[in-house]
Amino acid sequence: MRYLVILMSCLFLYISWPAIDDRISAVKDSFTGSLSSSSENQEKNYSLSLNSIIGGFESLQQELNTALGKYTGKQPKGVSEKIKKPDLGIPADQVLSVHNIEIGDSKKDTEQQLGIAKRSSYNEYGVHWNTYHQNYQNFTMAAYDENGIVEGLYSNQDLISSRLGIKHGISREKVLDQLGEPLTKIHKRMTFYKLPADRDYDLFHIDGTYITIFYDKHEGDAVTSIQIISERLENKKQDYYSEANDQLKEGFEYQLFDLTNAERAEKNLPILSWDEHIRETARNHSKDMAENNYFSHTNLEGQSPFDRMAEDDIKFSVAGENLAYGQNSSVFAHEGLMNSLGHRKNILQPDYRLLGIGVAFNNKSQPYYTENYYSKRY
Numbered sequence: 001m002r003y004l005v006i007l008m009s010c011l012f013l014y015i016s017w018p019a020i021d022d023r024i025s026a027v028k029d030s031f032t033g034s035l036s037s038s039s040e041n042q043e044k045n046y047s048l049s050l051n052s053i054i055g056g057f058e059s060l061q062q063e064l065n066t067a068l069g070k071y072t073g074k075q076p077k078g079v080s081e082k083i084k085k086p087d088l089g090i091p092a093d094q095v096l097s098v099h100n101i102e103i104g105d106s107k108k109d110t111e112q113q114l115g116i117a118k119r120s121s122y123n124e125y126g127v128h129w130n131t132y133h134q135n136y137q138n139f140t141m142a143a144y145d146e147n148g149i150v151e152g153l154y155s156n157q158d159l160i161s162s163r164l165g166i167k168h169g170i171s172r173e174k175v176l177d178q179l180g181e182p183l184t185k186i187h188k189r190m191t192f193y194k195l196p197a198d199r200d201y202d203l204f205h206i207d208g209t210y211i212t213i214f215y216d217k218h219e220g221d222a223v224t225s226i227q228i229i230s231e232r233l234e235n236k237k238q239d240y241y242s243e244a245n246d247q248l249k250e251g252f253e254y255q256l257f258d259l260t261n262a263e264r265a266e267k268n269l270p271i272l273s274w275d276e277h278i279r280e281t282a283r284n285h286s287k288d289m290a291e292n293n294y295f296s297h298t299n300l301e302g303q304s305p306f307d308r309m310a311e312d313d314i315k316f317s318v319a320g321e322n323l324a325y326g327q328n329s330s331v332f333a334h335e336g337l338m339n340s341l342g343h344r345k346n347i348l349q350p351d352y353r354l355l356g357i358g359v360a361f362n363n364k365s366q367p368y369y370t371e372n373y374y375s376k377r378y
Contacts, residue, residue: 079270080135088161095179095206096162096228098153099132099140103209103230107148114140119258122251124242124329125152125233129251131258136271139262141255143233151233154331156214156225156259157266166213172202172221175213179204186240193240200339210234214335218344227331241328244361252367253279253357255330260347260355260371263338267348272373275354281312282321282370283358290360290368295325305372319374320346326366333369346373 091097093104101110111117117130125143129152133139140159143152158168164178176182182202185194195203200221204211208231216224242248261271285308288299297305305321322343327333337343346352352373360368 079268080137080265082268083134083137085138085158088159090163091161094209094228095164096160096166096211096226098155098161098226098228099138099159100161101140101142101150101153103150103153103228105150107142107144107150110142110150114142117142119254121254122247123152123255124248125229125237126242127151127233129154129255133258133262133265136258136261136265139258139265141258143229145233151230153228154226156262156334160223160226167223169222172215172223175202175223179206179211179213188240189238191240201335205231208232215339217339218341224338225331225335239365241365241367244365244367249359249361249367252330252333252359252369256334256357256359256369256371257355259330259334263334263347269348269350270353272352272355275356275374277312277356278309278314278354278372278374279356279358281308281314281358282356282372283360284308286358286360286368286370289323289325289370290362290366293362295323295368297321297323309372309374314374315377316374317377318349318351319372320349320352321373322346322369322371324369327369328367330369333367337371346371349373351375 086099088097089100091102094102096102099114101113114132117132119131120128121131123129123143127143127145129141129143131139131141137157138159139155139157141152141154142150145151160166160168162178166175166178179202182204183195185192186203187193200217201212201214204213210229210231212227212229213223214225214227215221257272257274264271285299285305289295292300294300299308303311306316306319309316309319322337324333324337324343327336337347353375354373356372358370358372362368
């Protein structure tokens, strides 16, 4: 009976939709967005949702889809069927492994286990992150040297294994008990870069590798992600910021897109589709900030993210923007955004369907990241 009421409500709203749509067009500019900022992390988010009529419709629609899914055995629209997690073995040579892959393994052996990479994109180390996943589940990134040997690994899913008991979801305290004191600075050329005291990650130098373990401060400082880089690859990176170029710009954009979808897949949320149209909107804003030395959702002409979308003829029912500046990689930008509640809400917003990301560099090769999320209004 309850689902019949929901169905009738949805039918009523469907019939009434043209009138509701007219109202949205008339009052959209009067809405206010939620804005939050963090001066330490230099990140901002801006999100705008339509009125409660649309929110109610989407909630009813989502509940109906979920209810129908229970009866049919199918996932709600946009949510992938759950794929079995691999059995994780104890690493043979290294302290830690990701998806049963270790630093020093061959590309041939890696791809025999994980399959062919879904994407290969240039990263800050001058090599490529190769992404492996099944509809963004069991998500792993691997980087290879010129001989096809694994020199970098990353995952933000439950794929971490260790002979010391380090795994996804354990506390920071347990990590420090097992791995000891983390590094407080890194050395590049003639300069030591001090790591921030309030960082949400720890960096360790163990067995010829640099291991970065990221924590989720909204989940009690539990381990959420890991990046492992070989000593050789880290030492080849001479500066904190890599030299800016178009290949790196595009690499950061696609990496952030994949990291976002891996996060959503882990939370059983709809996977976002890449949108080239709004990518240009995002790129233009990042470029404007980089060239004019400012960091804000509102540009120097007073335009909000939604003004810029409207100017680019992007029609949305719900939209949001995340900004980040100064992080030296897509991984660190993403991890920082996930630890900021407002940005996290945009990343995990169930109503979004499309995402475009634009990156630009200033004259010091410092990156500006703009993520634009939305769902189309028809």
